[in-house]
Amino acid sequence: MNELPNANDPARTPAIQIDGLLHRYKTHQALNGVSFTVQRQSIHGFVGPNGAGKTTTLKVLATLLPPQHGLVRVFGYDVKRQRTEVRRKIGFMPDHFSMYRQMTVFEYLDFFGAAYGLPQDRRDRIIGDILDLTDMSGRKNDLIHGLSRGMQQRVSLARVLVHDPDLLLLDEPASGLDPRARIELMDILEELRRMGKTIFISSHILSELATLCDSCTILDRGSVKYSGPMQDLISASDGPQAQYHLTLRAAHQAAATALAGLPGMDQVIPPLPNQPRYTLLFDRAQLSPNAILQAALAAGAEIVSFSEAQRHLNEAFMDLTEPGVRT
Amino acid sequence: MSPLFALFTRSLRELLRSKMSYWVLVAMVGVIFIFLLGAQADAANSTAPGLSFLLNSLFVELAFVTLAAVSYFATAITEEKEEGTLGLLRMTNLDPLAILLGKSTSRLTAALLLLAATIPFTLLAITLGGVSARQIFASYLCIGAYLVLLANVALLASVVSPRGAYSTLITTGIVLGTPSLAGLLGALPSWFAKAPFAERIVGFTPIFTHAAEVLQQVNPFRRLGAILTTGFSGSLVDSQFWWSLLLALGFLGVSWLLFDLATGDAPNWTTPRLTPAPASRWARFGPGRAQLVSAPAWKDFHFLYGGWLAHWTKWILYSGLAVLIWTTGSLSSGGSFIAASQSVFWLMTGFFCLEICLIGGRILRSELREGTLDGLATLPLSMNHVALMKLNGARRSLGPAMTMVIVAAVAVVFSTIVSDHSSGEGFILFITLFMFGYVTSQAWLLAHLAAYFSLRLSWGALPIAIAIVLLANIVGMFFCLGFFVLPIVAFTYVSHLRTTIYQRLEEMAAST
Numbered sequence: 001m002n003e004l005p006n007a008n009d010p011a012r013t014p015a016i017q018i019d020g021l022l023h024r025y026k027t028h029q030a031l032n033g034v035s036f037t038v039q040r041q042s043i044h045g046f047v048g049p050n051g052a053g054k055t056t057t058l059k060v061l062a063t064l065l066p067p068q069h070g071l072v073r074v075f076g077y078d079v080k081r082q083r084t085e086v087r088r089k090i091g092f093m094p095d096h097f098s099m100y101r102q103m104t105v106f107e108y109l110d111f112f113g114a115a116y117g118l119p120q121d122r123r124d125r126i127i128g129d130i131l132d133l134t135d136m137s138g139r140k141n142d143l144i145h146g147l148s149r150g151m152q153q154r155v156s157l158a159r160v161l162v163h164d165p166d167l168l169l170l171d172e173p174a175s176g177l178d179p180r181a182r183i184e185l186m187d188i189l190e191e192l193r194r195m196g197k198t199i200f201i202s203s204h205i206l207s208e209l210a211t212l213c214d215s216c217t218i219l220d221r222g223s224v225k226y227s228g229p230m231q232d233l234i235s236a237s238d239g240p241q242a243q244y245h246l247t248l249r250a251a252h253q254a255a256a257t258a259l260a261g262l263p264g265m266d267q268v269i270p271p272l273p274n275q276p277r278y279t280l281l282f283d284r285a286q287l288s289p290n291a292i293l294q295a296a297l298a299a300g301a302e303i304v305s306f307s308e309a310q311r312h313l314n315e316a317f318m319d320l321t322e323p324g325v326r327t
Numbered sequence: 328m329s330p331l332f333a334l335f336t337r338s339l340r341e342l343l344r345s346k347m348s349y350w351v352l353v354a355m356v357g358v359i360f361i362f363l364l365g366a367q368a369d370a371a372n373s374t375a376p377g378l379s380f381l382l383n384s385l386f387v388e389l390a391f392v393t394l395a396a397v398s399y400f401a402t403a404i405t406e407e408k409e410e411g412t413l414g415l416l417r418m419t420n421l422d423p424l425a426i427l428l429g430k431s432t433s434r435l436t437a438a439l440l441l442l443a444a445t446i447p448f449t450l451l452a453i454t455l456g457g458v459s460a461r462q463i464f465a466s467y468l469c470i471g472a473y474l475v476l477l478a479n480v481a482l483l484a485s486v487v488s489p490r491g492a493y494s495t496l497i498t499t500g501i502v503l504g505t506p507s508l509a510g511l512l513g514a515l516p517s518w519f520a521k522a523p524f525a526e527r528i529v530g531f532t533p534i535f536t537h538a539a540e541v542l543q544q545v546n547p548f549r550r551l552g553a554i555l556t557t558g559f560s561g562s563l564v565d566s567q568f569w570w571s572l573l574l575a576l577g578f579l580g581v582s583w584l585l586f587d588l589a590t591g592d593a594p595n596w597t598t599p600r601l602t603p604a605p606a607s608r609w610a611r612f613g614p615g616r617a618q619l620v621s622a623p624a625w626k627d628f629h630f631l632y633g634g635w636l637a638h639w640t641k642w643i644l645y646s647g648l649a650v651l652i653w654t655t656g657s658l659s660s661g662g663s664f665i666a667a668s669q670s671v672f673w674l675m676t677g678f679f680c681l682e683i684c685l686i687g688g689r690i691l692r693s694e695l696r697e698g699t700l701d702g703l704a705t706l707p708l709s710m711n712h713v714a715l716m717k718l719n720g721a722r723r724s725l726g727p728a729m730t731m732v733i734v735a736a737v738a739v740v741f742s743t744i745v746s747d748h749s750s751g752e753g754f755i756l757f758i759t760l761f762m763f764g765y766v767t768s769q770a771w772l773l774a775h776l777a778a779y780f781s782l783r784l785s786w787g788a789l790p791i792a793i794a795i796v797l798l799a800n801i802v803g804m805f806f807c808l809g810f811f812v813l814p815i816v817a818f819t820y821v822s823h824l825r826t827t828i829y830q831r832l833e834e835m836a837a838s839t
Contacts, residue, residue, distance in 0.1 A: 107614060
């Protein structure tokens, strides 16, 4: 097992470092040597099919489950031996509503603020800020019982923020929300990243994760299938061969011919009738994107866009995970 | 398979898979076995050892039936409401009567089977002498009819209640209140006869008299008293049996009538509290700001135990009752301050113990029900610390009862000191204080057991805790040292139980 950095070197310490995590329930092995790292001030997506072990991993990170084997550190603190320090650093939002519905929104946040030991004046300031952030200021005196699901989710997120944690562990935060509420939630998460928080988010809504996350881990049957930058995962380019999309104002045969004749161009896939987008496959070593652009312009084509082709996260997910239900 | 039979078999299958059924049977047979040993040991000194054995066994059976009613039967429908599955049942081919029969009949059958399983053991009473087979079978028919009646009373409570706790409370109220109601109804005609409007209501008096008679008829103690007289040769069933079945049918009918009305909407067992406007006079009863030192105590006091409104209501109720008993007890002819103080002391001890037990059943269960255990578990505090903070909230809620117990105890001690000691007041004081220690130790154990079972079972934690403490006390009574040993056992076991509860809380927080 690698020697992991500790909390004494805060600038270099990753937000999360998991190495060789094993966890077994009575009947099955939930985690089978999980290892990955999450950098500070990033949004890290955590995806996997049902039963992959996501919630178990989250519970270990949230100090609810002690790791049976392996090393798990949060900002350098060991989740098993330094639980109190870890709990001060994290805010855990479970996948179910965990709320005192008889309280008002303010009472609920005030309660958790007090439970985390924040003095009243600091609580007032922080609660005001997070109510503004979550757009719940106007509902602070409403009973949680009467709030819609989307609003309860916002209150849940506000509760996670009340002690100003550095790491947010969010388990399916967007489940059951309507599209508007989901988009608004993602905006809040973007804002939190700008504020310097590290966000570890488990979700099934892959399209939103692809745009939101800097990095991601795909877990399947208790094992890590991929962990690294999101860009690398969704990039369609494969090794030395690059794949780009070139969209023109209209189909342009001369440009297509010129591009096909470039040295290192492997294939120019012609566009569909109503969609003048060419897909270009070429060797990175012989041909650069700049040269392609220049050739297209020289042929008189009017360029609308030129970008590296990306797979949808769904495709990557399907490629990396096995079909069927875990038994 | 008919829809009704499907529901019945599902419930019965769940019951037979539950270890609890077997533990209940083992506990009942175990207690009967202890009674048997006691009766055999006492056979030489008794003219009818079989009768005393049967009497003790039937007492346990009645306690079992009553506890089953307030826990097991009272959650037949509320269980589905709380799990949110009643809507699914209503969408199937099942009509309300089929749901009622399917849910309650399976439980009733299981309880009757458990009751029947103890018959071979109680038949041993015949070999001990002093009792006939007719007496045993008549007793079981009496208890069986009582069980059917209570099951249907609890079913009605379960239909009209949004939650199991309310249903249990209603059933308990009916079980405990029926003898008083019978007495009240019986006394009404003589009271009305003296009233100035007697002539106008004279037509109603037979109704009250008849209702009182019916309520007395269904009292199993009256019937068992008749059966267990020496030389009993009456019929196996009498009016108690038939009236119990008839009333049970009536309760089932009312449950059926009210079913749609009481279960029509989606289950919503959390009734929102009223939030007073900030400037209104009611705002002073509001929770105010969370306390930094003990936020969980603040939360529980205001949102679990009723806050300042419940607190002041209890002050008024307890102090009012105490003053009433003191004044009427001291000033009435033949009364004395020392006797009145004793009455207040025991009444307040009763309230205190009752509150402790109710707190035990709710203090942790409420977090499970709200799904908030993981929120508490991720606080930078140990679960032990959180639980102690919650106990602090309970302690504040117990303030009125605890204060009144102390005031009454001081009054008892003071009045004993100033008395002339002609009637052995000193000894009575010693016994009173010893019994207080004994009762509170058992209530303390009961509360912890209720808290423990509330983390293990979805219903009936408090009744099961009561049954266990009751059993322990019955066993303790067989040994002279029991009264001295049980408080020590209670306090020792509580510390072990607390450790188990903390571990269980951590496990549950991880599994939610």
